[in-house]
Amino acid sequence: MRVLAPSGMLGAGWDHATVERGIALGADVISIDGGSTDSGPHYLGAATAKTTAKAVARDLRSLLTAAAAAGIPVIVGSCGTSGTDRGVDWVAGIAAEVMAEEGLDLEVARIYSEQDAAELKEHLDAGRIHPLPPLGELTAETLESCTHIVGAMGHEPIVEALRAGAQVVLAGRATDTAVAAAYPLMRGMPAGPTWHAAKIIECGGQCTGNPRAGGVLATIDAGGFTVEPLDPTVSCTPISVAAHMLYETANPFEMREPAGTLDVRDARYTALDDRTVRVEGSEFHFAGQYTIKLEGARITGYETMSFTAIRDPRVLAEIDAWAELMRTMITQRVGQTLGLADDEYAFDLRLYGHNAVLDDLEPESGPPREVGVMLLVNAPDQPTATAVAKVANPLMLHLPTPGMDYLPSFAFASSPAEVERGAAYEFVLNHVVDCDPAGLFRIEPGETRA
Numbered sequence: 001m002r003v004l005a006p007s008g009m010l011g012a013g014w015d016h017a018t019v020e021r022g023i024a025l026g027a028d029v030i031s032i033d034g035g036s037t038d039s040g041p042h043y044l045g046a047a048t049a050k051t052t053a054k055a056v057a058r059d060l061r062s063l064l065t066a067a068a069a070a071g072i073p074v075i076v077g078s079c080g081t082s083g084t085d086r087g088v089d090w091v092a093g094i095a096a097e098v099m100a101e102e103g104l105d106l107e108v109a110r111i112y113s114e115q116d117a118a119e120l121k122e123h124l125d126a127g128r129i130h131p132l133p134p135l136g137e138l139t140a141e142t143l144e145s146c147t148h149i150v151g152a153m154g155h156e157p158i159v160e161a162l163r164a165g166a167q168v169v170l171a172g173r174a175t176d177t178a179v180a181a182a183y184p185l186m187r188g189m190p191a192g193p194t195w196h197a198a199k200i201i202e203c204g205g206q207c208t209g210n211p212r213a214g215g216v217l218a219t220i221d222a223g224g225f226t227v228e229p230l231d232p233t234v235s236c237t238p239i240s241v242a243a244h245m246l247y248e249t250a251n252p253f254e255m256r257e258p259a260g261t262l263d264v265r266d267a268r269y270t271a272l273d274d275r276t277v278r279v280e281g282s283e284f285h286f287a288g289q290y291t292i293k294l295e296g297a298r299i300t301g302y303e304t305m306s307f308t309a310i311r312d313p314r315v316l317a318e319i320d321a322w323a324e325l326m327r328t329m330i331t332q333r334v335g336q337t338l339g340l341a342d343d344e345y346a347f348d349l350r351l352y353g354h355n356a357v358l359d360d361l362e363p364e365s366g367p368p369r370e371v372g373v374m375l376l377v378n379a380p381d382q383p384t385a386t387a388v389a390k391v392a393n394p395l396m397l398h399l400p401t402p403g404m405d406y407l408p409s410f411a412f413a414s415s416p417a418e419v420e421r422g423a424a425y426e427f428v429l430n431h432v433v434d435c436d437p438a439g440l441f442r443i444e445p446g447e448t449r450a
Contacts, residue, residue, distance in 0.1 A: 001184040002027045006063065006215035006230070008203035010034045010076055010091070011051030016062045018214035018230035023070045025217055025228070029183040030067050030074045032059075033176050033202060034091060035081030037295060037427070044082035045147050045297035045425030051081065053094055060091075060098045064168065068104050075158060075169045075179050082295075083150045083173025085114040092170050106168050109161035112442040113150045113172030115294065117143040120433070128434040132293070135430045142428050146296035149429065153292065154258035156437035158182035166445070173295065175257060176202040180218070189220045191284035195262040197225040199255060200244050200279070207244045210234045224280035226272065238269035241277045258293075258437065260286040289434050296429035301346075301378040303421040304385040307413040308396045310371045315408055317367045318401045319354050326373075326399055330392045337391050338384075345379040345388050373410070382420055389418040 080087015150173035180198035
Protein backbone atom coordinates (compact mmCIF):
# COMPACT_ATOMS: atom_id res chain seq x y z
CA MET A 1 0.00 0.00 0.00
CA ARG A 2 1.32 3.40 -1.04
CA VAL A 3 0.47 6.52 1.00
CA LEU A 4 1.08 9.96 -0.50
CA ALA A 5 1.77 12.71 2.06
CA PRO A 6 2.06 16.02 0.17
CA SER A 7 2.96 18.22 3.15
CA GLY A 8 2.81 18.48 6.91
CA MET A 9 -0.34 20.62 6.91
CA LEU A 10 -3.24 21.48 4.66
CA GLY A 11 -2.83 25.10 3.64
CA ALA A 12 0.97 25.06 3.74
CA GLY A 13 1.24 24.74 -0.05
CA TRP A 14 3.28 22.56 -2.41
CA ASP A 15 4.16 22.12 -6.06
CA HIS A 16 1.29 20.23 -7.70
CA ALA A 17 3.83 18.38 -9.83
CA THR A 18 4.95 16.45 -6.75
CA VAL A 19 1.38 15.22 -6.19
CA GLU A 20 1.18 14.18 -9.83
CA ARG A 21 4.43 12.26 -9.44
CA GLY A 22 3.07 10.45 -6.37
CA ILE A 23 0.00 9.44 -8.35
CA ALA A 24 2.21 8.21 -11.19
CA LEU A 25 4.19 6.12 -8.69
CA GLY A 26 1.00 4.31 -7.74
CA ALA A 27 -0.34 6.08 -4.64
CA ASP A 28 -3.35 4.28 -3.13
CA VAL A 29 -4.42 7.12 -0.83
CA ILE A 30 -3.57 10.75 -0.08
CA SER A 31 -3.37 11.75 3.57
CA ILE A 32 -2.64 15.10 5.17
CA ASP A 33 -2.91 16.70 8.57
CA GLY A 34 -5.01 19.84 8.91
CA GLY A 35 -3.50 21.12 12.14
CA SER A 36 -2.36 20.24 15.65
CA THR A 37 -1.73 21.79 19.05
CA ASP A 38 1.63 23.17 17.86
CA SER A 39 0.32 26.71 17.44
CA GLY A 40 -1.02 27.03 20.96
CA PRO A 41 -4.42 27.00 22.65
CA HIS A 42 -6.04 29.92 20.82
CA TYR A 43 -7.16 27.90 17.81
CA LEU A 44 -8.93 25.31 19.94
CA GLY A 45 -10.28 27.81 22.44
CA ALA A 46 -11.69 30.11 19.75
CA ALA A 47 -12.42 27.35 17.20
CA THR A 48 -10.61 29.25 14.47
CA ALA A 49 -8.03 28.17 11.89
CA LYS A 50 -4.47 29.43 11.54
CA THR A 51 -4.62 28.96 7.76
CA THR A 52 -6.50 31.07 5.24
CA ALA A 53 -9.47 29.81 3.24
CA LYS A 54 -7.64 30.60 -0.02
CA ALA A 55 -4.62 28.51 0.98
CA VAL A 56 -6.81 25.58 2.03
CA ALA A 57 -8.82 25.85 -1.19
CA ARG A 58 -5.64 25.87 -3.26
CA ASP A 59 -4.34 22.73 -1.58
CA LEU A 60 -7.69 20.93 -1.70
CA ARG A 61 -7.95 21.68 -5.41
CA SER A 62 -4.57 20.04 -5.94
CA LEU A 63 -5.53 16.95 -3.92
CA LEU A 64 -9.14 16.47 -4.98
CA THR A 65 -8.54 16.80 -8.72
CA ALA A 66 -5.59 14.42 -8.59
CA ALA A 67 -7.36 11.89 -6.38
CA ALA A 68 -10.55 11.97 -8.44
CA ALA A 69 -8.61 11.29 -11.64
CA ALA A 70 -6.78 8.39 -10.00
CA GLY A 71 -9.82 7.02 -8.18
CA ILE A 72 -8.18 7.08 -4.74
CA PRO A 73 -9.41 8.56 -1.42
CA VAL A 74 -8.25 11.72 0.34
CA ILE A 75 -8.06 11.87 4.14
CA VAL A 76 -7.67 15.13 6.08
CA GLY A 77 -7.25 15.10 9.87
CA SER A 78 -7.55 17.82 12.53
CA CYS A 79 -9.52 20.06 10.17
CA GLY A 80 -9.44 23.76 10.92
CA THR A 81 -6.19 23.49 12.91
CA SER A 82 -7.66 22.15 16.16
CA GLY A 83 -10.27 19.70 14.86
CA THR A 84 -13.37 21.36 16.32
CA ASP A 85 -16.75 20.75 14.71
CA ARG A 86 -16.61 24.26 13.31
CA GLY A 87 -13.21 23.47 11.79
CA VAL A 88 -14.55 20.34 10.08
CA ASP A 89 -17.48 22.26 8.62
CA TRP A 90 -15.18 25.08 7.50
CA VAL A 91 -12.96 22.69 5.52
CA ALA A 92 -16.01 20.82 4.22
CA GLY A 93 -17.50 24.06 2.94
CA ILE A 94 -14.27 24.92 1.11
CA ALA A 95 -14.10 21.39 -0.33
CA ALA A 96 -17.69 21.69 -1.58
CA GLU A 97 -16.86 24.94 -3.38
CA VAL A 98 -13.76 23.42 -4.96
CA MET A 99 -15.64 20.34 -6.13
CA ALA A 100 -18.42 22.48 -7.63
CA GLU A 101 -15.89 24.60 -9.51
CA GLU A 102 -14.01 21.54 -10.77
CA GLY A 103 -17.12 19.50 -11.62
CA LEU A 104 -16.22 16.76 -9.14
CA ASP A 105 -18.79 14.42 -7.59
CA LEU A 106 -17.07 12.83 -4.61
CA GLU A 107 -18.64 11.23 -1.55
CA VAL A 108 -17.57 13.27 1.49
CA ALA A 109 -17.71 12.10 5.09
CA ARG A 110 -17.25 14.40 8.07
CA ILE A 111 -16.07 12.97 11.39
CA TYR A 112 -16.76 15.16 14.40
CA SER A 113 -14.50 14.89 17.43
CA GLU A 114 -15.77 17.68 19.67
CA GLN A 115 -16.85 16.50 23.12
CA ASP A 116 -19.67 17.57 25.40
CA ALA A 117 -18.57 18.46 28.94
CA ALA A 118 -21.69 16.93 30.47
CA GLU A 119 -21.06 13.58 28.80
CA LEU A 120 -17.41 13.67 29.81
CA LYS A 121 -18.46 14.25 33.42
CA GLU A 122 -20.27 10.90 33.27
CA HIS A 123 -16.99 9.27 32.22
CA LEU A 124 -15.23 11.18 34.99
CA ASP A 125 -17.71 10.02 37.63
CA ALA A 126 -17.30 6.44 36.40
CA GLY A 127 -13.51 6.61 36.82
CA ARG A 128 -12.78 6.35 33.11
CA ILE A 129 -10.73 9.58 32.76
CA HIS A 130 -7.08 9.56 33.81
CA PRO A 131 -4.41 12.32 33.84
CA LEU A 132 -1.25 12.38 31.77
CA PRO A 133 1.86 14.02 33.24
CA PRO A 134 2.24 16.68 34.46
CA LEU A 135 -1.44 17.29 35.17
CA GLY A 136 -3.33 15.89 38.13
CA GLU A 137 -6.82 14.51 38.54
CA LEU A 138 -9.50 16.17 36.45
CA THR A 139 -12.43 18.03 38.02
CA ALA A 140 -15.88 18.71 36.68
CA GLU A 141 -15.21 22.44 37.05
CA THR A 142 -12.28 22.22 34.64
CA LEU A 143 -14.43 20.49 32.05
CA GLU A 144 -17.13 23.13 32.40
CA SER A 145 -14.59 25.95 32.04
CA CYS A 146 -13.49 24.84 28.55
CA THR A 147 -14.82 26.69 25.52
CA HIS A 148 -14.06 23.65 23.34
CA ILE A 149 -12.97 20.07 24.01
CA VAL A 150 -11.87 17.56 21.37
CA GLY A 151 -10.83 13.93 21.45
CA ALA A 152 -7.87 12.82 19.34
CA MET A 153 -9.27 9.93 17.31
CA GLY A 154 -7.30 6.94 16.14
CA HIS A 155 -7.70 5.33 12.73
CA GLU A 156 -10.93 3.45 13.48
CA PRO A 157 -13.52 6.19 12.74
CA ILE A 158 -11.66 7.03 9.51
CA VAL A 159 -11.77 3.37 8.47
CA GLU A 160 -15.49 3.26 9.24
CA ALA A 161 -16.07 6.25 6.96
CA LEU A 162 -13.99 4.72 4.17
CA ARG A 163 -15.82 1.40 4.38
CA ALA A 164 -19.11 3.28 4.13
CA GLY A 165 -17.99 4.59 0.73
CA ALA A 166 -16.38 7.93 1.51
CA GLN A 167 -13.93 9.16 -1.12
CA VAL A 168 -13.03 12.23 0.92
CA VAL A 169 -12.77 11.99 4.71
CA LEU A 170 -12.66 15.25 6.65
CA ALA A 171 -11.89 14.39 10.25
CA GLY A 172 -11.89 16.43 13.41
CA ARG A 173 -9.01 16.12 15.86
CA ALA A 174 -6.99 13.01 15.08
CA THR A 175 -3.54 11.79 15.94
CA ASP A 176 -1.19 12.92 13.18
CA THR A 177 -0.35 9.30 12.42
CA ALA A 178 -3.93 7.98 12.30
CA VAL A 179 -4.56 9.98 9.14
CA ALA A 180 -1.82 8.14 7.22
CA ALA A 181 -2.28 4.76 8.90
CA ALA A 182 -6.04 4.36 8.39
CA TYR A 183 -6.18 3.17 4.78
CA PRO A 184 -3.25 0.71 4.95
CA LEU A 185 -4.61 -0.79 8.17
CA MET A 186 -8.03 -1.15 6.55
CA ARG A 187 -6.37 -3.03 3.69
CA GLY A 188 -4.66 -5.47 6.05
CA MET A 189 -1.16 -4.05 6.36
CA PRO A 190 0.68 -5.00 9.60
CA ALA A 191 0.40 -2.55 12.48
CA GLY A 192 4.13 -2.13 13.20
CA PRO A 193 5.29 -0.97 9.75
CA THR A 194 2.08 0.97 9.16
CA TRP A 195 2.21 3.08 12.32
CA HIS A 196 5.95 3.66 11.91
CA ALA A 197 5.53 4.74 8.29
CA ALA A 198 2.69 7.03 9.32
CA LYS A 199 4.91 8.67 11.93
CA ILE A 200 7.75 9.20 9.46
CA ILE A 201 5.56 10.82 6.78
CA GLU A 202 3.24 12.83 9.05
CA CYS A 203 5.09 16.05 8.17
CA GLY A 204 5.62 15.31 4.49
CA GLY A 205 9.09 16.26 3.36
CA GLN A 206 10.47 16.88 6.84
CA CYS A 207 11.98 13.38 6.75
CA THR A 208 13.99 14.34 3.63
CA GLY A 209 17.10 16.40 3.03
CA ASN A 210 14.99 19.37 1.85
CA PRO A 211 11.70 19.77 3.74
CA ARG A 212 10.73 22.74 1.55
CA ALA A 213 10.58 20.66 -1.62
CA GLY A 214 7.28 18.83 -1.06
CA GLY A 215 5.98 15.53 0.17
CA VAL A 216 6.87 11.86 0.25
CA LEU A 217 5.49 8.49 -0.73
CA ALA A 218 5.55 5.60 1.75
CA THR A 219 5.16 2.05 0.45
CA ILE A 220 4.08 -0.39 3.16
CA ASP A 221 4.28 -4.17 2.87
CA ALA A 222 4.26 -7.21 5.13
CA GLY A 223 7.91 -6.81 6.13
CA GLY A 224 8.35 -3.06 6.49
CA PHE A 225 8.12 0.12 4.44
CA THR A 226 10.08 2.40 2.12
CA VAL A 227 10.08 6.19 1.94
CA GLU A 228 10.77 8.18 -1.22
CA PRO A 229 10.63 11.97 -1.78
CA LEU A 230 8.19 13.17 -4.43
CA ASP A 231 10.64 15.77 -5.70
CA PRO A 232 13.15 13.83 -7.84
CA THR A 233 15.96 16.21 -6.83
CA VAL A 234 15.54 15.46 -3.09
CA SER A 235 16.78 12.49 -1.07
CA CYS A 236 15.87 10.51 2.01
CA THR A 237 18.71 9.03 4.06
CA PRO A 238 18.64 6.58 6.95
CA ILE A 239 19.49 9.46 9.29
CA SER A 240 16.82 11.83 7.94
CA VAL A 241 14.17 9.11 8.23
CA ALA A 242 15.21 7.78 11.63
CA ALA A 243 15.52 11.32 13.00
CA HIS A 244 11.82 11.94 12.59
CA MET A 245 11.15 9.60 15.51
CA LEU A 246 12.73 12.37 17.63
CA TYR A 247 10.11 14.86 16.45
CA GLU A 248 7.34 15.66 18.97
CA THR A 249 7.87 12.49 20.98
CA ALA A 250 8.77 12.06 24.63
CA ASN A 251 10.59 8.83 23.81
CA PRO A 252 12.44 8.32 20.49
CA PHE A 253 11.75 4.57 20.60
CA GLU A 254 8.07 4.55 21.55
CA MET A 255 4.94 6.43 20.54
CA ARG A 256 1.52 5.88 22.08
CA GLU A 257 -1.59 5.65 19.93
CA PRO A 258 -5.15 5.04 21.18
CA ALA A 259 -4.89 1.30 20.51
CA GLY A 260 -1.36 0.72 21.79
CA THR A 261 2.30 1.65 21.43
CA LEU A 262 4.61 1.80 18.43
CA ASP A 263 8.02 0.31 19.31
CA VAL A 264 10.97 1.04 16.99
CA ARG A 265 13.84 -0.17 19.18
CA ASP A 266 14.68 -2.92 16.72
CA ALA A 267 13.97 -0.92 13.56
CA ARG A 268 16.66 -1.01 10.88
CA TYR A 269 17.05 1.83 8.35
CA THR A 270 18.73 0.94 5.05
CA ALA A 271 19.44 3.11 2.02
CA LEU A 272 18.15 1.31 -1.07
CA ASP A 273 19.71 3.96 -3.31
CA ASP A 274 20.68 7.62 -2.99
CA ARG A 275 17.03 8.71 -2.52
CA THR A 276 15.02 5.88 -0.94
CA VAL A 277 15.15 4.31 2.52
CA ARG A 278 13.85 0.91 3.62
CA VAL A 279 12.73 0.37 7.23
CA GLU A 280 12.17 -3.03 8.87
CA GLY A 281 11.76 -4.33 12.40
CA SER A 282 9.02 -1.98 13.68
CA GLU A 283 6.53 -3.45 16.15
CA PHE A 284 3.18 -2.39 17.58
CA HIS A 285 2.08 -3.54 21.04
CA PHE A 286 -1.67 -3.45 21.53
CA ALA A 287 -2.84 -2.10 24.89
CA GLY A 288 -5.33 -3.81 27.15
CA GLN A 289 -7.50 -0.68 27.27
CA TYR A 290 -8.29 1.60 24.35
CA THR A 291 -7.93 5.28 25.26
CA ILE A 292 -8.61 8.63 23.61
CA LYS A 293 -6.63 11.74 24.54
CA LEU A 294 -8.68 14.79 25.44
CA GLU A 295 -7.64 18.36 24.63
CA GLY A 296 -9.44 21.39 26.02
CA ALA A 297 -8.84 25.13 26.23
CA ARG A 298 -10.38 27.89 28.32
CA ILE A 299 -10.19 31.67 28.52
CA THR A 300 -7.62 32.99 30.98
CA GLY A 301 -8.40 36.67 30.45
CA TYR A 302 -7.93 39.33 27.80
CA GLU A 303 -4.61 40.61 26.50
CA THR A 304 -3.16 43.90 25.32
CA MET A 305 0.36 44.09 23.95
CA SER A 306 2.83 46.88 23.30
CA PHE A 307 6.32 46.66 21.82
CA THR A 308 9.21 49.08 21.92
CA ALA A 309 12.81 48.92 20.70
CA ILE A 310 15.92 50.05 22.61
CA ARG A 311 19.23 51.02 21.01
CA ASP A 312 20.59 53.28 23.78
CA PRO A 313 23.96 51.75 24.81
CA ARG A 314 23.73 52.95 28.41
CA VAL A 315 20.35 51.27 28.88
CA LEU A 316 21.53 48.13 27.14
CA ALA A 317 24.58 47.93 29.37
CA GLU A 318 22.22 47.63 32.34
CA ILE A 319 19.29 45.95 30.62
CA ASP A 320 18.47 43.51 33.42
CA ALA A 321 18.40 46.27 36.03
CA TRP A 322 16.33 48.41 33.66
CA ALA A 323 13.81 45.58 33.19
CA GLU A 324 13.50 45.05 36.93
CA LEU A 325 12.92 48.79 37.43
CA MET A 326 10.30 48.70 34.66
CA ARG A 327 8.41 45.92 36.44
CA THR A 328 8.50 47.83 39.71
CA MET A 329 7.40 51.11 38.12
CA ILE A 330 4.51 49.52 36.21
CA THR A 331 3.21 47.87 39.37
CA GLN A 332 3.46 51.13 41.34
CA ARG A 333 1.82 53.33 38.72
CA VAL A 334 -1.00 50.90 37.98
CA GLY A 335 -1.79 50.85 41.69
CA GLN A 336 -1.61 54.65 41.92
CA THR A 337 -3.64 55.47 38.80
CA LEU A 338 -6.03 52.55 38.36
CA GLY A 339 -6.25 51.33 41.93
CA LEU A 340 -5.63 47.74 40.89
CA ALA A 341 -4.09 45.21 43.23
CA ASP A 342 -1.43 42.80 41.99
CA ASP A 343 -3.92 39.91 41.79
CA GLU A 344 -6.35 41.85 39.56
CA TYR A 345 -4.13 41.74 36.48
CA ALA A 346 -0.83 40.30 35.29
CA PHE A 347 1.87 41.33 32.87
CA ASP A 348 4.89 39.78 31.22
CA LEU A 349 7.94 41.75 30.12
CA ARG A 350 10.17 40.03 27.57
CA LEU A 351 13.46 41.32 26.20
CA TYR A 352 13.87 40.05 22.63
CA GLY A 353 17.55 40.12 21.81
CA HIS A 354 18.43 39.43 25.43
CA ASN A 355 17.33 36.11 26.99
CA ALA A 356 13.70 36.30 25.82
CA VAL A 357 13.79 32.74 24.51
CA LEU A 358 16.07 30.86 26.93
CA ASP A 359 15.91 33.21 29.93
CA ASP A 360 18.32 31.94 32.60
CA LEU A 361 19.44 29.08 30.33
CA GLU A 362 21.01 31.50 27.83
CA PRO A 363 24.74 30.55 27.57
CA GLU A 364 25.90 33.80 25.95
CA SER A 365 26.85 36.82 28.02
CA GLY A 366 27.58 40.49 27.40
CA PRO A 367 25.35 43.46 26.58
CA PRO A 368 23.16 43.21 23.46
CA ARG A 369 23.34 45.73 20.61
CA GLU A 370 19.57 46.26 20.51
CA VAL A 371 16.57 44.87 22.35
CA GLY A 372 12.87 44.64 21.57
CA VAL A 373 10.75 44.95 24.71
CA MET A 374 7.37 43.23 24.62
CA LEU A 375 4.82 44.06 27.31
CA LEU A 376 1.91 41.63 27.44
CA VAL A 377 -0.88 42.47 29.88
CA ASN A 378 -3.58 40.01 30.93
CA ALA A 379 -6.72 41.12 32.78
CA PRO A 380 -10.29 39.85 33.34
CA ASP A 381 -11.59 42.20 30.61
CA GLN A 382 -10.15 43.99 27.59
CA PRO A 383 -10.56 47.59 28.83
CA THR A 384 -8.60 46.80 31.99
CA ALA A 385 -5.79 45.15 30.04
CA THR A 386 -5.55 48.13 27.74
CA ALA A 387 -5.68 50.60 30.63
CA VAL A 388 -2.70 48.89 32.27
CA ALA A 389 -0.76 48.99 28.99
CA LYS A 390 -1.58 52.69 28.60
CA VAL A 391 -0.28 53.42 32.10
CA ALA A 392 2.95 51.69 31.07
CA ASN A 393 3.18 53.66 27.81
CA PRO A 394 5.38 56.54 29.05
CA LEU A 395 7.69 54.07 30.77
CA MET A 396 8.00 51.98 27.60
CA LEU A 397 9.03 55.14 25.76
CA HIS A 398 11.35 56.97 28.16
CA LEU A 399 12.29 55.00 31.30
CA PRO A 400 15.93 55.69 32.27
CA THR A 401 18.13 53.31 34.22
CA PRO A 402 18.63 54.10 37.94
CA GLY A 403 21.94 55.85 37.20
CA MET A 404 20.86 57.99 34.24
CA ASP A 405 20.21 61.72 34.67
CA TYR A 406 18.27 62.21 31.42
CA LEU A 407 15.30 60.59 29.67
CA PRO A 408 16.27 58.22 26.84
CA SER A 409 13.95 57.68 23.88
CA PHE A 410 12.86 54.31 22.60
CA ALA A 411 10.89 53.37 19.48
CA PHE A 412 7.36 51.96 19.57
CA ALA A 413 6.62 49.42 16.85
CA SER A 414 3.14 50.78 16.13
CA SER A 415 0.83 53.73 16.69
CA PRO A 416 -1.20 53.39 18.79
CA ALA A 417 1.32 51.47 20.83
CA GLU A 418 -1.32 49.30 22.50
CA VAL A 419 -2.58 46.35 20.43
CA GLU A 420 -5.64 44.56 21.81
CA ARG A 421 -5.29 40.81 21.30
CA GLY A 422 -8.68 39.76 22.64
CA ALA A 423 -9.31 36.63 24.64
CA ALA A 424 -6.30 34.60 25.75
CA TYR A 425 -6.57 30.84 26.18
CA GLU A 426 -4.73 28.06 27.96
CA PHE A 427 -4.71 24.28 27.55
CA VAL A 428 -6.20 22.65 30.65
CA LEU A 429 -6.79 19.06 29.53
CA ASN A 430 -4.05 16.50 29.14
CA HIS A 431 -6.06 13.42 30.02
CA VAL A 432 -7.22 10.18 28.44
CA VAL A 433 -10.61 8.52 28.60
CA ASP A 434 -11.20 4.77 28.50
CA CYS A 435 -13.65 4.06 25.69
CA ASP A 436 -14.30 2.00 22.58
CA PRO A 437 -12.62 3.09 19.32
CA ALA A 438 -15.57 4.96 17.79
CA GLY A 439 -17.61 5.78 20.88
CA LEU A 440 -16.73 9.48 21.14
CA PHE A 441 -17.03 10.41 17.45
CA ARG A 442 -19.85 11.12 15.01
CA ILE A 443 -19.68 10.38 11.29
CA GLU A 444 -21.93 12.36 8.94
CA PRO A 445 -22.02 12.20 5.14
CA GLY A 446 -23.22 14.80 2.69
CA GLU A 447 -23.43 18.56 2.92
CA THR A 448 -22.04 20.68 5.74
CA ARG A 449 -24.23 21.39 8.72
CA ALA A 450 -25.72 24.84 9.32
